[in-house]
Amino acid sequence: MKLYDYDIAPNPRRARMFLAEKGIDNVDIVQVDLGNKEQLSDNFRAINPSCIVPALALDDGTLITESVAICRYFEELQPSPPLMGRDAKEKALVEMWQRRVELQGMLPAGDTFRNSGKRWTDRALAGPVNYAQIPELVNRGRARVEYFLGVLNEQLGVSEFVATETFTIADITAFILIEFAGWSKIEIPEEYGALQRWFQSTKARPSVKV
Numbered sequence: 001m002k003l004y005d006y007d008i009a010p011n012p013r014r015a016r017m018f019l020a021e022k023g024i025d026n027v028d029i030v031q032v033d034l035g036n037k038e039q040l041s042d043n044f045r046a047i048n049p050s051c052i053v054p055a056l057a058l059d060d061g062t063l064i065t066e067s068v069a070i071c072r073y074f075e076e077l078q079p080s081p082p083l084m085g086r087d088a089k090e091k092a093l094v095e096m097w098q099r100r101v102e103l104q105g106m107l108p109a110g111d112t113f114r115n116s117g118k119r120w121t122d123r124a125l126a127g128p129v130n131y132a133q134i135p136e137l138v139n140r141g142r143a144r145v146e147y148f149l150g151v152l153n154e155q156l157g158v159s160e161f162v163a164t165e166t167f168t169i170a171d172i173t174a175f176i177l178i179e180f181a182g183w184s185k186i187e188i189p190e191e192y193g194a195l196q197r198w199f200q201s202t203k204a205r206p207s208v209k210v
Helices: 010-022 042-047 067-077 088-114 136-156 169-182 193-203
Strands: 002-005 028-031 055-057 063-065
Touching: 002 010, 010 067, 010 169, 063 067, 088 136, 088 169, 136 169, 136 193, 169 193
Parallel strands: 002 028
Antiparallel strands: 002 055, 055 063
């Protein structure tokens, strides 16, 4: 298996953290230099026409893209430790919070970051097609992320982890969200004690260092 990756990008980092939490270390990591737009090269387009990472190439030629789909593959391949829920209720709660973090946090964080700065003038969205920036999305994205940090703080005031009482993919995605938001200078407010506690605890996990 080969995992096409870019060290600092948020979504590949999600997949790597998931693998580390699982203790899976037999996957070949191939770096794709997004900074130099290697994802748009003919060579990488032949591997993944969507021009995004992460992308997991299986030994039988199957290509799995999207970080959560890659995580699902490894969850089914190696169920322990469970990172997507242990029973029907937990699986539903993990999926619910995973989607909330993606839709209410990661996507607006992406809007904030990629619609500002000259580097992304014609690359406001990842993928094979160039899209121009929409500057109006920056302030809206920032406001949405700031609001959602409050939602997370409230949840973590009543639960040790984001979705259930154990560490799951929802925690990985929420941690990556906060790192990503920091690129746009969106920080956890000091008064959000529960979120601060959870973030520092998660930051100390070995999987964060991959």
